[in-house]
Amino acid sequence: MDLKLPPLGEGADSGNVVSILVKEGDTIAKGQGVIELETGKAIAPVPASAAGKVTRIIVAVGDKISVGQPILSLDTGAPPAAAAPAAQPAPPPRAARRPAPAPPPPAVEEAEEPPPSGLETSSGAPPAASPTIRRLARELGIDLAKVRGSQAGGRIIMEDVRDYIQSLQRLAAQPRPAAGAPAQPAPETVDFSKWGPIAKRPLTQLRKIIAGRMAQSWHAVPRVTQFDQADITALDELRKSRAASFEKQGARLTLTAFALKIVAEALKKFPIFNTSLDEAAGELVWKEYFHIGLAVDTEQGLIVPVLRDVDKKNILVLSKELNELAVKTRDRKISLEELQGGSFTISNQGGIGGGHFTPIINRPEVAILGLGRGSLQPVVREGTIQPRLLLPLALSYDHRVIDGGMAVRFMLEIVQGFEHFDGRNVE
Numbered sequence: 001m002d003l004k005l006p007p008l009g010e011g012a013d014s015g016n017v018v019s020i021l022v023k024e025g026d027t028i029a030k031g032q033g034v035i036e037l038e039t040g041k042a043i044a045p046v047p048a049s050a051a052g053k054v055t056r057i058i059v060a061v062g063d064k065i066s067v068g069q070p071i072l073s074l075d076t077g078a079p080p081a082a083a084a085p086a087a088q089p090a091p092p093p094r095a096a097r098r099p100a101p102a103p104p105p106p107a108v109e110e111a112e113e114p115p116p117s118g119l120e121t122s123s124g125a126p127p128a129a130s131p132t133i134r135r136l137a138r139e140l141g142i143d144l145a146k147v148r149g150s151q152a153g154g155r156i157i158m159e160d161v162r163d164y165i166q167s168l169q170r171l172a173a174q175p176r177p178a179a180g181a182p183a184q185p186a187p188e189t190v191d192f193s194k195w196g197p198i199a200k201r202p203l204t205q206l207r208k209i210i211a212g213r214m215a216q217s218w219h220a221v222p223r224v225t226q227f228d229q230a231d232i233t234a235l236d237e238l239r240k241s242r243a244a245s246f247e248k249q250g251a252r253l254t255l256t257a258f259a260l261k262i263v264a265e266a267l268k269k270f271p272i273f274n275t276s277l278d279e280a281a282g283e284l285v286w287k288e289y290f291h292i293g294l295a296v297d298t299e300q301g302l303i304v305p306v307l308r309d310v311d312k313k314n315i316l317v318l319s320k321e322l323n324e325l326a327v328k329t330r331d332r333k334i335s336l337e338e339l340q341g342g343s344f345t346i347s348n349q350g351g352i353g354g355g356h357f358t359p360i361i362n363r364p365e366v367a368i369l370g371l372g373r374g375s376l377q378p379v380v381r382e383g384t385i386q387p388r389l390l391l392p393l394a395l396s397y398d399h400r401v402i403d404g405g406m407a408v409r410f411m412l413e414i415v416q417g418f419e420h421f422d423g424r425n426v427e
Contacts, residue, residue, distance in 0.1 A: 002058070002070040003048055008039050008336070013130050014066040014157045015039035017059050022072070026054045035059065035071060038206070043332040052076035066151045067130060129156040136161065162212075206300045217363045225358040226395040226407045230418035232374055233389045238423050245427070251319035255391075256294065256348050259371060260318050261425065262417035264290045264311040267344060270410045274343045276364040277401055284401065293342035293362060294322070296329040297352065303329050304362060306342040315426045350374060356392045366401045369414070370394035391418060 008015065015037040022034050033045030056073040059065055127144045129137070133156055137144050147164045149156040192198050203211070232255070239253055246253040267274045267290055276285045290311040293304040305325040310318065328334045345362040348371040349355075359370040372392030379388040393414065397407050 001050065001052075001074050001076055003034065003050065003072050003074055005037075005046065005065050005067050005069050005071055006049065007067055008037075013132060014064060014151065014159070017061050017063045017065060018043055019061060020057060020059070021045065022054050022057075024054050024057055028052065028054060028074075037065075038332075039336055044335055046071065048074070050074060050076055064151070066155055066157055069152065069155075127156055128153055133158065133161060140165070204300060206303075210301050213363070214360055217360050221361050221363065222399045223361055223396050224399050224404065224407065226397070226404075226411050227356055228393045228395075228411050228415055230391045230393060230415045231379070231388050232391045232418050235418055235421050236374070236389050238421065238426070242426055246316065246319060249316060249320075251316055252323055253315070253319055254322070255350065255371070255374070256346070257315050257319045257322055258418070258421060259346055259348065259369075260292055260294070260307065260310050260322075261313075261315060262414060262421065263292060263344060263346060263369060266410060266413040266417060268311065269413055270406065272402060272406065273367045273397070273410055275366055275401065276343075277366060277398065287343045289343065291341050291343050293345040293365075294325070295345060295347040295359075296326055298330045298332075300332065303334065303339070304342065304345060305329050305334050305338050306340065308341070344368070346371065350391075356394055358394060359396050361396055361398060366398040367410075368396050370396070 005015075007013075018036040018038050020035050022028055022032075028034065028048050028051060030049065030051045031047045034048050035046050036043055037046050052074040054072055055075050058070045058072050065071070127147070127149060128151075129144055129149070134144070136142075136158075137147075142161065142164065144156055147156050147160050148154075150160050151157055235255075235258060239255065239258070243253045271286060272284075274287050274290065276287070278285055289309065291306050291308050292310045293306045296303050296305060305328070307318065307321055307325065313321075325334070325338065328338075342362065342365060344365055345359075345368045347359045347368060349357060350371050350373040353373050355372040355375075357370055357372065359368045361368050370393070372394070374389050374391045376387050377390050378385045379390070380386075381388070393411065395407060395411050395414075
């Protein structure tokens with residue numbers, strides 16, 4: 001029998017083979033990991049659905065495979081199934097059936113036919129795609145016969161549908177040439193080797209995902225970034241005073257743990273920053289949970305794991321979870337589930353040495369908070385100049401949902417949270 005790639009969870013129907021954990025001739029148990037698969041920004045083992053002896057490895061490292069695609073062949077020791085008796089042909093119908101009604105017009109208006117991106121099968125059968133893809137295509141009014149399938153046998157995955165929609169959007173956005181005007185030539189690829197030695201390296205799958213999502217956020221969201229700074233002199237003293245106690249309990253106390261708690265409390269007072277815009281339905285989704293994503297800098301790229309129910313945990317618990325998630329993320333052992341469900345994101349560049357910056361919103365969220373490096377600066381207090389530790393803050397928000405006045409109030413609430421943190425909620 002062939003072991004096939006099982007369903008990967010909501011929003012994922014394919015991945016890249018990172019490593020193969022078994023070899024031909026191995027005897028494996030049911031549930032044993034056979035390959036490691038990169039899906040989105042997570043790497044996870046794929047378990048065997050049956051026990052037996054591996055007779056053939058079908059995939060290779062680097063292959064992109066889809067749900068239902070064979071991974072390896074397995075001898076389970078079960079006797080072959082008896083051949084079923086030949087089916088008798090059904091008698092001819094008494095009367096021809098009425099032809100099926102014509103499908104409704106597509107919901108997506110195509111002003112122009114895009115360049116050929118797919119082929120209809122010669123047999124007239126529908127293109128290979130999962131039920132999820134077919135349902136999405138029906139909802140959007142997309143003819144899957146026009147979508148180029150990137151998988152074996154022309155199978156269509158979510159990325160193929162997204163590429164097709166983007167090709168329609170690009171065509172719609174292009175200015176129409178005046179009658180008789182010559183068409184604009186396509187941009188040419190620059191040959192950089194004309195000026196000196198170069199090296200070419202293909203983008204990793206993770207970098208492609210990051211690039212695509214950042215571009216989508218940049219083009220789709222009209223964003224504004226609100227800047228401010230918080231005096232964290234007292235908070236830093238509190239952190240230093242509790243650091244040793246945290247170390248004894250197996251946790252490292254950082255400013256990020258405080259930021260998580262401060263942001264969660266601010267979101268309760270300004271819940272519009274904890275929403276998502278459902279453009280298709282014309283609705284704003286108000287979330288009654290506070291799952292905060294934290295941007296983690298890894299060698300492979302930026303990955304955002306999510307801490308659940310931040311508002312219900314104290315600083316000690318958050319510090320432990322922060323460390324565990326950061327380690328799993330950098331080792332690429334983070335699960336797909338731990339990367340989903342965020343309602344707000346924090347990006348802290350202070351540890352690297354960054355100052356003010358403009359973080360890009362992590363769609364479908366509507367805002368993100370950036371933290372820079374705290375620096376000691378002279379500040380006038382009560383008529384005297386005092387050295388104070390100031391933290392740069394940058395809040396980027398979706399201007400379709402949030403107005404400037406609300407953003408200022410939310411930022412001031414965060415500043416107050418940093419400057420007047422309640423130390424009773426630490427442990």
